[in-house]
Amino acid sequence: MTDNNSPQDLVLGIDTGGTYTDGALLEYHSRRTLASYKSLTTKRDFSIGIEAVIEGIRIEDPSAVKMVSISTTLATNAIAEGKGKRVALLLIGYDPDLIASFKMESRFATPHYHYFGGGHDLYGQEKEPLDLPGILSKVSQIKTQVDAIAISGYFSPLNPEHENRACDAVSRICDLPIVLGHQLSTKLGSVERATTAALNASLLAVLRDFIIAVRRAMERRQIDAPLMVVRGDGTLMSDEFAALTPVETIHSGPAASAMGGRFLSRLDDALVVDVGGTTTDLALIEAGQVTVGEEGATVGNYKTAVKAANLLSIALGGDSHITLSRDKKIAIGPERVVPLSYLAWKYPSVQKRIKILARRTWTHADPAWLEYWLLLREPVERDGGLAATPRHKRLIAFLRDGPKPLPEILKHLELLHAAQFNVGELFRQEIIGKAGLTPTDLIHVEGRYTPWDVEAAAVALNAFSRYQFCDPADFRRQVWAQTTETIVRAIITFLSGKRLSQTALSADDMGSWFFANSIRPSHPHLETRFRLRQPIIGIGAPSEIFLKDVADILHTDLILPEFHQVANAVGAIAGSVMVTEEILLYPKMSAERLDVIAYYAQFSDGRQEFESLDDALAYARRLSRERALSAALHSGANNPQVVVEELTDGLDTYRIRAKAVGNPRLTK
Amino acid sequence: MALLRVDTQRAYELIKEKITILELGPSAPLDEQRLADELNMGLVPVREALKLLIHDDLVVITERHGLYVTDINLPDLEQLSEMRLSLESLCARLAAQRATSDDIAVLEALRQEQASIPPEDNRRLFDLDHKFHQAIAQAAHNKYLARALEHFFGLSRRLWYLALSDLTFLPAAVEEHLELITAIKTGDADRAEQVMRHHVQNFYAQVQEILAQRGFDG
Structure with a gap:
């Protein structure tokens, strides 16, 4: 028995982003967010951050948790950093000369x-x-030299017979996992399908181990509930499906943010802008769904056939590094650093050093003194020769007793410039980190968000603006004007598909003028403006500050739902469970290929022949509906509804697509 | 078929491998918590995996003492060899009648790989032998037969590891594989059955002798 005050049907959403791992505990039906928690993402082992989040959210009655759902950048990161497993790709019926002539091997x-x-x-x-x-x-x-096998046949969605036969035979001579192209995509692009199959194969073990780690973390907190994983289009799949199709989790993080924005704001049409620590991500919600790109998702240099949310991501966030460019202009990002206010708050030695800056002369207070390097962890054997040179060792020893400003580090290492010293890999492996002035520090100075050291932020800002010969308030305005302009430009590019020309002639270009005049009205007679029809939903801690002027310039409303700071985690549970089942219908030709003598209905694991098109269509509608329904139930959907669509490419070929969608089923 | 939970599936594979390669030896007591810690997993998947292994006859549960790895003794070995002898002979016969060109391509590939491996690489040779027998079971195109044999293969793989140090993979066995393929290819069901019977018999005779010497009298 539960009384009315005790929350029922709790769901836990977790998002492992590039900077933070966020968790949110919700009451599913009322959409009430009960608790949230943020912890740092540990790229070495994502499960550490996830366990910290599950620990951090105090759940009084773990048995009340009826579902856990998770979005992750794991797949995207593994691909970008080349950390997937080794894959042998078997291409059946591909033309090597054609591939070579278009240089497509690298894809x-x-x-x-x-x-x-x-x-x-x-x-x-x-x-x-x-x-x-x-x-x-x-x-x-080659079987001892690879970890998985991917097989892609030419036109396999129309007839997967060769892929299936190859799979069957290969599975009898080796124990490696095998991925087939036609199981991942029914699109006909043969290169994208091969890429998707290879990426999926390389991610199988990565995602499996991740799911095992999440399950273990859940068990430690006595949470016994279904585990769902967010797809790149914001819908959910069960963890068993995710382990088979890890490639579908590409871009699941940004998709979850967009879904979370919609869930919290209850708006079905809006532009979602997620301002994170590292990046700002844009996505569009139409009729309650994240818009999905027509083309497959691209990760790193690879074009895939995976359906994913239509997104634009720019390297600008609360923790973007504010620096001076060569021509002494203010630059914000693309690098993400630890905010100085945080560093000073955490290390008293840094606080002291920064305060001394206030008394320094102009020449001894240049912005290089605002860049700190810090030791994040000791190098271990696994890192190989990363920290092996004497200079690397001296650097690590020097940083052991606390973060140091860049000029001191260079002096200690007897260097004139950081570029003389190859430290990129130490940063990438998170052995050392960088801190500096960021928008987050400016927000501290303005008193809008002040969890850390406000005074250190103010001294740092003063030093920087003094170096630029400008008033600190003016400097702040310049920074905000610049972030605003960058985001407005990104929004217009995202929605229109058009870019601002960057050529020298742009002063005479009407597009550039229109853009400039709309942001900073200067023309005596002509008033120009952009107007965004939909409201902007802001997500992420810095979004209020970053987006207020953006919304004004675009003449729309900025909506900041309660708990928008953890909308990404909320979004992990906000999606529906969706399963799509496609059947292709295409003509069977006579031997001379002049007449259509029958129709084939090709589905994932079989084919049927029909004399008439109508019979084939009727069969395909029925079968796709049945299959989508049963797969959705199997995948954890509650009372799924099926919609069947028919698409044709005009060449007497039809694509019958059944989509079964339902809310996730919670454990009783 | 319902999908197994991802962690259960993994725990099952890992524990089964430990039992097969005798890292968890015959009659060894099994501690769920220790296994979970070793595998860095929760207790639930380990428990579920052990249930599946009981089903496979690789783990036994006793009311008084809990879970153990199934022991190995000569009477059991005899019963196992009886089953394999009759089922695999049947398999070879059916394969000769039903094998497709794909089935034969698989058998050929396994034999060629076997021929390319140096005779001292016992472990790989036996692994290929195992796959060869599985491939013939598939070529018989009878799913119940294949499923039953899969169960017995799981038990006999452990025997190889037990006897591995004293076993020699005889060139005659490779010869027999070739003869089997020829018989299957030409559709000679009698010959296929006969070669297979002989092949399996030899294997068990060898294992039996080794185990008897070591005093596994059951």
């Missing part, structure tokens, strides 16, 4: 790709017999 996402005879044509007919002995002999040779 396959693995250096181990091999071509074999086989494949089908546009009508699903065998183009060439499958070279199974060739495939098996290659796999025998």
Whole structure:
């Protein structure tokens, strides 16, 4: 028995972002956010940050938690940093010369790709017999050198027979996991499908270990509930499905933020702007859903066939480094650093050093004194030779007793400039970190958000503006004007697909003039303005400050829902469970390929032949509906609803798509 | 088929491997908590995995003393060899009647790989032998037969590891594989059955002798 005051049907959303891991505990039906917690993301092992979040959110009755859902940048990061597993990609029926002539090999996402005879044509007919002995002999040779196998056949969505046969045979000669192209995408682009299969194979073990770690963290806190994972389009899938299709989690973090913004604001049409520590991400909500890109998602240099939210991400956030460019102009970002207010708050030695700056002369208070390096962790054996040179060792020893300003570090290492010293990898491996002046510090000075050392922020700001010969208040206005302009430009580019020309002639260009005059009205006769029809939903701690002027310039409202700081975590539980099942219908041609003699209905694991198109269509509608429904139930959807669409490319080929959507089923 | 929970599936694979390669030896007591710590997993998946392994006859549960790895003794070995002898002979017969060109390509690939491995690499040779037998079970195109054999293969793999140090992978065994493929290819069901029977019999005779010498009298 539970009384009315005790919350029921709790759900826990977790987002592991690039900077923070956020958690939010909600009452599902009332949408009430009961608690939230933020911890630093540990890129070495994401599960550490996740356990900290589950620990940090005090859950009185863990048995009341009925679902845990998680969004993660794990897949995206593993791809960008090349940390996926080694994959052999078997290409069946691809034309090596054609691939080479367009230099498409680099897009396959693995250096181990091999071509074999086989494949089908546009009508699903065998183009060439499958070279199974060739495939098996290659796999025998390489099976100890790779961790997974991906197979992609030419036109396999129309006829996956060769992929299936190859998979069946390869699985009998080795124990490696195998991924098939047609299971991940029914689109016909053969290179994207191969890339998607290879990436999926490389991520299988990565996502599996992640799910195991999350499950372990849940068990430690006595949470026994279904675990869902957010897809790149904001919908949910069960963890079992995620372990099979890790590639679908690409961009799940930004998609979750957008869904969270919608969930908290209850707006079905809006532009969601998520201002994080490192980046600002834009997404559009239309009719309650995140808009999905027509093209597949791109990660790093790889174009995939994965459906993902249409997003624009710019390297500007609360912790972006404020520096001077070569021509002494203020630059904000793209690098993310630790805010000085935080550093001074955490280290008294830094606080003292910064305060001394106030009494320094102009020449001894240049902005380089505002850049600090700090030791984040001791290098371990795993890092290899990273910290092996004498100079690296001296640097680490020097930083052991606290963060140091850059000029002191250079002096200690007998260097004139940081560029003389190769430290990039130490930063990338999070052995040392960088701190500096950031928008977050300016926000401290303005008293709008002050968890850390306000005085240190003020001294740092004064030193920087003195160096620029300007008043600190003026300097702050310049910074905010610049962030505003950057975000407005990003929004217009995101929505219109147009860019501002960056050429020298742009002063004469009407587009550039229109943009400038709309932001800073200067023309005596012409008034120009942009107006965004939808409101902006701001997400993330700094969004109020970053977005107020943006909304004014775009003549729209800025909506900051309660708990918008953790909307990303809220968004992890806000999506629906969705399963899509596609059946392709295409004509069977006569031997001379002149007449249509029948129709094929091709589904994921079989094919049926029909004399009439109507029969084929009726069959495909029924089968796709049944399959989508049962897969959605299986994937944890509660009372899923199915919509069947029919698309045709005009060439007598039809795509019957059944989408089953339902709210996630909570444990009773 | 319902999907297993991701962590249960993984725990199952890892514990099964530990039992097969005798890291968890016959009759060893199993402590759930210790296994969970070793695998860096929760207790729930470990418990579920152990249930599956009981089903596989690799783990036994006793009311008084809890969970153990199934022991190995000569009577059990005899019963196992009886089952494999008759089922695998049947398999070879059916394979000769039903094998597709894909099935034969798989068998050929395994044999070629086997031929390329130096005779002292016992472990890889036996791994390939295991795959060869599985591939013939698949080529028989009878799913119940294949499923039953999979169960017995799981038990016999452990025997190899037990006997591995004293076992020699005889060139004759590789010869027999070749003969089997030829028989299957030409559809000679009698010959296939006969070669397989002989092949399995030899293996068990060897294991039995080794175990008897070591005093596994059951």
